[in-house]
Amino acid sequence: MTLIEIKHLKTYFYLDGEAFPAVDDISFSLNEGKTLAIIGESGSGKSVTALSIMGLVDYPGKIVGGEILFQEKDLIKMKERELRDIRGNDIAMIYQDPMSSLNPMIKVGKQIEEAIKLHQKMDKLALRNAALDLMTAVGITDCEARYHQLPDQFSGGMRQRIIIAMAIACQPKLLIADEPTTALDVTIQAEILDLLRDLKKEHHMAMILNTHDLGVVAEIADDVVVMYCGKVMEISSNQALFDTPLNPYTQELMTCIPRIDDRKRRLETIKGYVPHLSELSKGCRFSDRCKKAFGKCSEELPELKEIEKGHWSRCWLHDIIDKET
Amino acid sequence: MIEVQNLKKSFQIKSKVLGVEKGVVNAVNGVNFRIDKGETLGLVGESGSGKSTTGRLILRLLEPTEGKILLEGKDISTIGNRAFRKMRKDLQIVFQNPYSALDYKMTIEDILIQPLQIFKIVSPVDYRQEVGRLLNMVGLTKQDAKKFPHEFSGGQRQRIGIARALSTKPKFVVCDEPVSALDVSVQSQILNLTMDLQEELGLSYLFIAHDLSVIRHVSNRVAVMYLGKIVEKGPVDTLFDDPKHPYTKALMSASPLPIPGRQLGRIELKGEIPSAMRIPSGCAFHTRCPYKMGVCEMTPPQMIALEEGRTVACHLYHEGVQL
Numbered sequence: 203m204t205l206i207e208i209k210h211l212k213t214y215f216y217l218d219g220e221a222f223p224a225v226d227d228i229s230f231s232l233n234e235g236k237t238l239a240i241i242g243e244s245g246s247g248k249s250v251t252a253l254s255i256m257g258l259v260d261y262p263g264k265i266v267g268g269e270i271l272f273q274e275k276d277l278i279k280m281k282e283r284e285l286r287d288i289r290g291n292d293i294a295m296i297y298q299d300p301m302s303s304l305n306p307m308i309k310v311g312k313q314i315e316e317a318i319k320l321h322q323k324m325d326k327l328a329l330r331n332a333a334l335d336l337m338t339a340v341g342i343t344d345c346e347a348r349y350h351q352l353p354d355q356f357s358g359g360m361r362q363r364i365i366i367a368m369a370i371a372c373q374p375k376l377l378i379a380d381e382p383t384t385a386l387d388v389t390i391q392a393e394i395l396d397l398l399r400d401l402k403k404e405h406h407m408a409m410i411l412n413t414h415d416l417g418v419v420a421e422i423a424d425d426v427v428v429m430y431c432g433k434v435m436e437i438s439s440n441q442a443l444f445d446t447p448l449n450p451y452t453q454e455l456m457t458c459i460p461r462i463d464d465r466k467r468r469l470e471t472i473k474g475y476v477p478h479l480s481e482l483s484k485g486c487r488f489s490d491r492c493k494k495a496f497g498k499c500s501e502e503l504p505e506l507k508e509i510e511k512g513h514w515s516r517c518w519l520h521d522i523i524d525k526e527t
Numbered sequence: 528m529i530e531v532q533n534l535k536k537s538f539q540i541k542s543k544v545l546g547v548e549k550g551v552v553n554a555v556n557g558v559n560f561r562i563d564k565g566e567t568l569g570l571v572g573e574s575g576s577g578k579s580t581t582g583r584l585i586l587r588l589l590e591p592t593e594g595k596i597l598l599e600g601k602d603i604s605t606i607g608n609r610a611f612r613k614m615r616k617d618l619q620i621v622f623q624n625p626y627s628a629l630d631y632k633m634t635i636e637d638i639l640i641q642p643l644q645i646f647k648i649v650s651p652v653d654y655r656q657e658v659g660r661l662l663n664m665v666g667l668t669k670q671d672a673k674k675f676p677h678e679f680s681g682g683q684r685q686r687i688g689i690a691r692a693l694s695t696k697p698k699f700v701v702c703d704e705p706v707s708a709l710d711v712s713v714q715s716q717i718l719n720l721t722m723d724l725q726e727e728l729g730l731s732y733l734f735i736a737h738d739l740s741v742i743r744h745v746s747n748r749v750a751v752m753y754l755g756k757i758v759e760k761g762p763v764d765t766l767f768d769d770p771k772h773p774y775t776k777a778l779m780s781a782s783p784l785p786i787p788g789r790q791l792g793r794i795e796l797k798g799e800i801p802s803a804m805r806i807p808s809g810c811a812f813h814t815r816c817p818y819k820m821g822v823c824e825m826t827p828p829q830m831i832a833l834e835e836g837r838t839v840a841c842h843l844y845h846e847g848v849q850l
Contacts, residue, residue, distance in 0.1 A: 243710040243711055243712055244710055357799045359799055360799070387573040387574055387737065387800075388573075388737070388739070388778060388781045388782050388783075389573065389777060389778065389781045389796050389799075390799060391781065391783075392780075392781035392783075392793060393795075395783075414710070414711050415711075415783065416711075416785040417782065417783030417784050417785050418783050419785070420783065420784065420785045420786055420787040420789070421783045421784075421787075421789070423787075440787045440788075441787050441788065443787075444785060444786065444787050454712070455711065455712055456785065458711075458712060458714070458715040459711060459714075459715070459740070459785070460714075460715070460718065460738075460740040460741050460743065460744040461740050461743075461784070461785065462739050462740040462743055462767065462779065462782050462784065463784060464740075464743070465743075465764060466744075468719065468722075469715035469718055469719055469744060470715065471715045471716045471719060472712040472713075472715070472716075473716075475680040475681075475682050475683065475710075475713060476680070476710050476712065476713070478680075491712075
């Protein structure tokens with residue numbers, strides 16, 4: 203069953219009277235219990251997409267079009283009060299930096315209780331027990347003592363576990379994780395990914411995971427959305443994306459990342475830099491860096507098309523190949 | 528080119544402010560290595576392992592507590608500050624964060640002329656030309672000289688950082704996580720650039736990174752650090768194909784690979800890296816090691832030479848004996 207469907211979402215930022223299309227007409231959907239990875243570099247719009255779903259886009263940003271259908275109800279049209287019942291309850295979010303999302307002055311146990319209290323009525327003792335259960339569930343040992351500690355007595359990985367405990371407090375149907383392991387060491391990253399995978403299975407929770415790391419995508423995702431400068435470039439199943447990437451951006455990205463299992467000393471490169479949102483090409487966003495670009499690419503934006511079943515890509519080359527065959 | 532012997536650095540924490548305990552942080556705890564001319568030594572480890580401190584000690588941005596640093600056979604750790612300043616041009620560093628490493632109020636030209644002036648690399652009439660040459664070398668143009676740092680993207684700023692480091696014609700460069708703040712699609716440009724320049728100019732690098740895949744690509748030899756000590760050292764390919772130390776094995780098995788559906792043969796570590804204020808007795812890694820034996824808690828392991836050029840500090844390996 204479809205849990206969340208995003209249709210033609212547009213989130214723009216307005217600065218000095220100019221509109222910057224941080225998220226520009228993106229559509230995708232996610233079924234219950236599945237993991238969708240959104241992969242993209244800085245400025246790709248993956249974080250703004252996450253904030254749009256949560257209804258947390260702040261001035262000078264604004265959702266200017268589209269629909270976000272969560273269980274067939276449009277989140278964008280909802281009043282703030284209705285949204286508050288869903289946010290943190292049915293949809294929860296975890297962020298990249300675990301320290302800045304915790305209050306440094308409040309015991310972590312109390313902070314977890316706060317997350318429960320907002321949506322469920324419980325007496326003090328039940329609340330405390332629920333918080334301790336959550337701490338155990340996310341793999342924190344010696345909970346009774348840890349309950350009374352402050353965030354700065356926790357290491358980065360442990361803090362991220364606290365954040366996850368808060369996020370799953372109300373058994374959300376959808377968990378949005380925005381670069382949850384980027385600030386962590388690889389050994390801790392592996393543990394947090396394991397934890398997320400287990401929780402997902404146990405609670406039949408769907409997950410949207412933002413990352414820039416293809417390795418993380420391969421390990422955890424069912425489906426993948428590739429974003430570049432506010433546009434979706436490719437949508438695919440995990441396996442198909444790595445077996446047969448269709449979009450030139452995805453293809454080039456895969457050849458230029460260094461790999462631990464690869465002895466080659468020289469890497470492929472993508473020329474140029476990720477453009478700023480104020481200097482986007484009117485054609486394909488990747489056209490000025492693409493090795494396969496031709497005349498039309500910088501003139502006109504290609505459509506996102508279903509090339510193979512369940513595998514979508516946005517590129518003019520697909521049209522040429524179509525004509526030839 | 529450069530050799531480090533029994534390098535140690537400890538920081539005293541004196542006051543008890545905001546719950547910070549008094550004590551000694553042993554950031555670097557007896558490190559030995561050698562880097563030849565034109566060679567790259569990759570230094571890898573988790574945060575808190577002392578990689579960056581090691582880099583800074585070699586450049587004497589920090590004063591070592593103990594140990595020797597030999598540059599072409601001369602001990603530079605005991606030279607007075609004034610005399611050392613002259614040698615500083617031989618030793619340079621590229622920083623992690625290209626946003627904070629450049630002065631935002633200076634033009635690129637000013638940033639690059641400063642080292643030329645201080646070390647009298649070229650005569651003042653040639654400054655312009657030299658700046659142009661440096662910018663060309665790192666893939667930028669002469670026209671960029673008049674711009675300010677904020678007009679560049681992260682990758683371009685890192686190129687400027689590299690140009691600045693190379694302006695004094697150094698022999699040895701510390702690259703401290705030079706690509707970890709950059710976009711994925713830009714990283715490979717910078718990695719290739721550093722390697723090309725090394726070949727062209729015969730530079731020696733100490734390349735510090737937490738990302739094993741980056742280390743694999745740039746290094747000739749690799750040293751793995753844990754809590755201020757090197758636990759394993761060896762040529763890049765043999766070390767990556769057949770890691771010996773349990774910590775190296777765990778690091779490698781934890782690195783995600785872009786292959787979906789891969790069987791995760793992960794070596795799980797218990798907990799996280801302990802604080803450098805309370806380094807465990809014996810082998811510092813024994814609190815997390817899945818292969819812990821009785822001896823590990825008591826006796827620190829010695830560096831043991833294995834096959835060609837490989838050394839490991841672990842009780843599992845005795846000299847010449849393979850497990």
